[in-house]
Amino acid sequence: MKPFSLTQRFDDELELDGVTYKLDLAFDNVLRIFELFGDEEFHPIERIALACELFIGENQLDLETKDKVVYHVFLDFLDIDIREKSDPNVNTEKFYDLYEDAERIYASFIKEYDIDLFEQHGKLHFIKFRALLSMAIDRDFKEVVGIRAQKVPAPTKYNKEDREHTLKLKRIYKLKGIEDPDLIEQRVENGWNKLANFFRPSK
Structure with a gap:
């Protein structure tokens, strides 16, 4: 390219x-x-x-x-090798999606550049679009991307509420079809807790 x-x-x-x-x-x-x-x-x-x-x-x-x-x-x-096999050692995790986040991207272009992307169909070159997109992510969109990228800290006796709040936001804004490791860990932890409660003797 x-x-x-x-x-x-x-x-x-x-x-x-x-x-x-x-x-x-x-x-x-x-x-x-x-x-x-x-x-x-x-x-x-x-x-x-x-x-x-x-x-x-x-x-x-x-x-x-x-x-x-x-x-x-x-x-x-487009600098994309469609025949290249994915390397399991390379982090390919993505935090936004051009389709799921289409409304946010559209709003960001309006807000940052006063560009209506629908009016640019057949006009705006993809390379220009990609360059503008990297700077067009507005504050709200950045917050969503930041939530998806945020790592949940290990649990301590002091951060239970913060962890639950972060996990709740990650569930709300997760991309479809992409498993967040933190949410997987939470499901496993909840499963073990339910199992432990099942076998815990009643008082």
Whole structure:
């Protein structure tokens, strides 16, 4: 991926096997493709075909070429290697989601830049969107992200209320489908407490 430059315009053309493809890298189009790759209702081959069509507006290529186009667009233009296997030693935990937090992101762009993202469909480049997003997270959104990222301290006899308050907030703002280690630990702890109470002799 080329470094972000203030002196050069985005060159959204992919040259592959002697053919030049004009790319649609508007932020809404790229987000649509991200959403497509996360939709398990589509077969992987369907995802490749649809993503290729969204990127270049063409669907007459053979499957191998479509796969190459999609791979190189992600790698060379979006800095994402979709073929790379995840490293279990690398922390990939995320604290915000472009879809679950869509309303917060939209409100942040309005508040920080007076930019209506719906009016920018087909216009705002994804790289610009990503750069602006890193600074557009307003105070309320930052608090939500901070709650998700916050580590719950080990229990002591002095911090029970603080721990319960933090865990309650983490439950409220947790991302769907992502298990928070602190919430898992709390469930296990509650389970053991219930079990202990069950076997504790009654007074």
